[in-house]
Structure formats: structure tokens, C-alpha cells
Amino acid sequence: MPPRVDRELLARLVERCRRGEAQAFEQVFGLFRGPLYSYLARTTGDGHLAEDLLQDVFLRVIDNLDRYEESGRFEAWLFRIAANRVRDWARRQSHGERVGGVLADPGSQETLAVDRPVEQPPDVALLADESVRRLEACLADLEEQDRQVLVLRHYSDLSFREIAGILDCPLGTVLARSHRALAKLRQMMERSG
Amino acid sequence: MTPCNGEQLLLYAAGELEAARAAELQRHLATCPACAAELGRLRQALGWLDGLPPLEPSGEALARILAAGRQALLRRRPAARPTVYRLRLAALAAAAVLALVVGWSLLWQRSPQGLTAGQFDELWNRTAGEIADTGNMAEDLAEQHAADPWTRATDSLVADLSRTDVAGQLLELDENLDVLEGFDGG
Numbered sequence: 001m002p003p004r005v006d007r008e009l010l011a012r013l014v015e016r017c018r019r020g021e022a023q024a025f026e027q028v029f030g031l032f033r034g035p036l037y038s039y040l041a042r043t044t045g046d047g048h049l050a051e052d053l054l055q056d057v058f059l060r061v062i063d064n065l066d067r068y069e070e071s072g073r074f075e076a077w078l079f080r081i082a083a084n085r086v087r088d089w090a091r092r093q094s095h096g097e098r099v100g101g102v103l104a105d106p107g108s109q110e111t112l113a114v115d116r117p118v119e120q121p122p123d124v125a126l127l128a129d130e131s132v133r134r135l136e137a138c139l140a141d142l143e144e145q146d147r148q149v150l151v152l153r154h155y156s157d158l159s160f161r162e163i164a165g166i167l168d169c170p171l172g173t174v175l176a177r178s179h180r181a182l183a184k185l186r187q188m189m190e191r192s193g
Numbered sequence: 194m195t196p197c198n199g200e201q202l203l204l205y206a207a208g209e210l211e212a213a214r215a216a217e218l219q220r221h222l223a224t225c226p227a228c229a230a231e232l233g234r235l236r237q238a239l240g241w242l243d244g245l246p247p248l249e250p251s252g253e254a255l256a257r258i259l260a261a262g263r264q265a266l267l268r269r270r271p272a273a274r275p276t277v278y279r280l281r282l283a284a285l286a287a288a289a290v291l292a293l294v295v296g297w298s299l300l301w302q303r304s305p306q307g308l309t310a311g312q313f314d315e316l317w318n319r320t321a322g323e324i325a326d327t328g329n330m331a332e333d334l335a336e337q338h339a340a341d342p343w344t345r346a347t348d349s350l351v352a353d354l355s356r357t358d359v360a361g362q363l364l365e366l367d368e369n370l371d372v373l374e375g376f377d378g379g
Contacts, residue, residue, distance in 0.1 A: 020269040025262050033255070038248040051254035055261055062265040135241055154242045159209050175200035182203070182238040189241065 005031055010074055018065045029058060032075070035155040036082055042151045043086050045140055053085045079156045080166040083148075090144055138188040146181035149174055197221075197228050206235040 010031075016024030036057060041050035060081050068077050139147055152163055164174040204210040205218050222229050250258075 017266070018269070020266045022263045022266050025266055026259060029259065029262065033258075034247045034249055037250045041248050042245075047248070047250075050248075051250045051258075054250060054254070055258045058258060058262055059265050062262060062269065065269070132244060132246060135245060139245075150242060153207075154245055155247070160204065160207065161209070172200060175203055179199045179203050179235075182235055185241070186234055186238045189238075 005075075011070060014065065014068065014070070014074060017062065025062065028061075032078060035157075036078065039079065039151050039155040040082060040086065042136075042139060042155075043144065043148045044089060049089070053082070053089070056085055057082045073158075073162070075156055076158055076162050076166060079152065079158060083152065083166050086148065134189060134192050135185075138185055138192065141188060142181055142184060146177050146184070149177045150181050150185070153178070197225060199231065202228060202232050203235055206232055206239060 010028075013024045013028050017028060033054065037050055037054050040053045040057075041047050044050055044053070057078070061078065064081075068074070139151070142150075149163060149167070152158070152166070153160065156163070158166070160174050160178065161171055164171040167174065201210065201214065201218060205215055210218065222232065
């Protein structure tokens with residue numbers, strides 16, 4: 001879970017970013033780069049792709065700062081932008097691009113599960129904890145839509161209701177996906193244990 | 194609320210079920226072992242996710258993203274001008290003021306020799322006029338800078354520079370002062 005961000009501090013930083021202050025942007029980037037990158041990397045299963053998406057997200061944030069309404073949570077707006085990038089990526093994947101070495105079926109309604117753990121950039125330290133590795137492998141085996149909800153909730157500090165708003169789907173759908181994903185996760189963890 | 198509802202249990206396990214429904218669910222859990230067991234399994238799975246560590250992008254990516262962000266921010270600045278423009282503006286304004294101060298100072302210090310009275314007056318007036326023009330330009334720049342720090346002052350300076358030859362004026366001023374220095378009031 002990301003650290004709690006002071007609301008007033010964040011509002012001041014956002015305002016300074018609107019004025020073009022690089023230092024404010026660096027602080028905002030520092031606050032959210034970890035949770036955003038983690039969400040992007042674990043959802044797409046590709047660390048290098050996640051870096052590109054991360055850049056895309058922050059550039060869109062800068063270009064659209066004037067559209068951000070401070071009545072809403074900045075995190076929700078930020079992760080909505082990120083989720084839209086993931087959705088675009090998933091659509092490209094479903095149109096016949098290769099995923100993990102397996103050609104996607106364009107006619108399939110289901111997105112393919114990523115069949116490998118997150119590919120890390122070379123200079124990112126690998127985790128040694130076996131239980132975490134098992135968890136990561138099991139997460140990677142979930143369907144992308146199911147995995148995304150769990151990962152988004154874990155890294156964004158957003159409620160299920162806010163996640164439903166970000167993903168533009170009913171709360172019931174988000175809960176159903178999460179419930180199903182958690183059940184599958186538990187089964188896989190018990191089998192691999 | 195429908196009892197034995199997995200979605201309600203999930204909201205409850207996540208701490209997101211509103212108080213009234215949470216109280217109702219708690220009463221149900223006390224009488225439904227299946228839901229109580231399911232709640233336990235959900236909490237266990239959510240607990241596993243709590244142990245999922247954060248990931249970090251590479252150092253190269255961080256540097257690249259920050260650089261791209263700074264470039265994007267520059268485009269946001271209103272009527273932004275690069276820092277070099279501001280430095281040039283300040284330098285030229287300072288040069289104009291310096292020319293004004295130095296010119297007047299030298300004029301007051303030197304004794305004009307070797308010119309007729311009429312030549313001296315003409316030279317004096319022309320020199321004084323050039324100094325005044327330079328001073329006016331500096332004052333105009335200062336006023337426009339106060340009104341609009343970036344656009345008008347820079348545009349005005351560029352326009353003035355295109356009409357005037359500051360370097361040439363300073364050279365001529367220096368030559369005039371040399372002549373004035375050799376002026377013989379006789």
C-alpha cells in the first residue's frame with residue numbers, strides 16, 4: 001500500500017506543477033512513481049513496458065493538469081490515467097499481438113493471462129522471499145482483468161468503489177472480479193505450497 | 194441485505210462496508226459458519242497481497258521520465274521565455290544604463306579642447322542626445338518589464354535593437370568623448 005499523502009501538501013504541489021515548477025513535479029513523481037509503476041508492471045507483466053507506460057502517464061498528467069478537479073482525489077485521477085493506458089495496451093494485445101510467446105486469439109472474449117512473472121529491468125533487485133515469489137507467479141497466472149483489480153487496489157490505496165469509477169464499470173462487477181480472483185489466488189497458493 | 198453474499202463479505206473484509214450493513218453482517222456471521230469461513234479465507238488472501246512488495250523502475254527510466262517531465266513543464270509556463278532571454282534582457286538594460294552613467298561622468302570630467310564653440314555645442318548636444326536615448330531605452334525596458342516581464346519587454350528590446358546600433362553608438366560616443374577631451378575652448 002502506498003504511504004498516505006498529506007492532502008494540503010499534495011494540493012500545493014499540484015498547483016505548483018500547474019505553474020510549471022519542475023521541483024514540484026519531481027516531488028509528485030517521487031510520491032507516486034513506485035505505486036504507479038508497481039501497478040503497471042504487475043498488471044502488464046512487463047517491467048520495460050511499464051516504464052514506458054509510466055512516462056506516458058506522467059506526461060499526460062502534466063498536459064492535463066488544468067482538467068484535474070480538486071474535488072476528487074488526485075490518486076484516483078492519476079490511476080485512472082494509468083488504467084486507461086493499460087486498457088489501451090490490453091486492446092492492442094487482443095488484436096493478435098503476441099503475449100508471453102503465445103499468439104492471442106482475436107476472437108476470444110478473454111484476455112490472456114501473462115504466463116511469466118514480471119520481467120524486471122536489469123538493475124531492479126530480485127526478491128528472495130519464496131512465498132512472495134509464489135504469490136507473484138500465482139498473480140501472473142490470473143486473467144488480466146482479475147489481476148488488475150487486485151493489483152490496483154493494493155497499490156493505489158483506493159476503495160473498491162473508486163476503482164469501479166476508474167475502470168468505468170459497476171461496483172458489483174469489480175467486487176465479483178476481485179472475489180473470483182482472490183478465490184483463484186488462494187487455490188493456486190494452496191496447490192503450489 | 195442478502196445473507197451469504199460474497200461481495201458483501203469482501204467489502205466487509207476490506208473495511209469498506211458502511212456501518213449499518215456491517216452491523217447487520219456481523220449478526221449474520223455469528224449464525225452462519227459458511228460465511229464466517231469465507232470471510233476468513235478472504236482475509237487470508239487479502240493479507241497475502243499486503244505482503245506484495247512495491248516495484249521500482251530502473252535508474253535510467255527515472256532519469257528519462259524526469260527529463261521528459263521537465264520539458265513538458267516548460268511548455269506550461271505562461272509566455273515562457275528561456276532563461277537566456279532574461280539574462281540578455283538584463284545584460285542589455287545594464288549596458289544601456291552603464292553607458293548613460295559612464296558617458297555623463299566622462300563628459301563632466303573632461304575639458305574639451307581643439308573645437309570651436311559651435312562644434313563643441315553640436316558635439317555636446319549629439320552626445321547628450323545619444324546618452325539620453327540610451328537612458329530612455331533603459332527606462333522603457335524597465336517599465337515594460339514591470340508590466341509584462343516576458344513578452345513586451347523582449348519584443349520591444351528586439352525592435353529597438355533592430356533600429357539602433359548599440360555597439361556603434363557606444364563607439365561613436367567614445368570617439369566624441371576623445372574629441373571633447375582634446376577640445377580647445379579657444
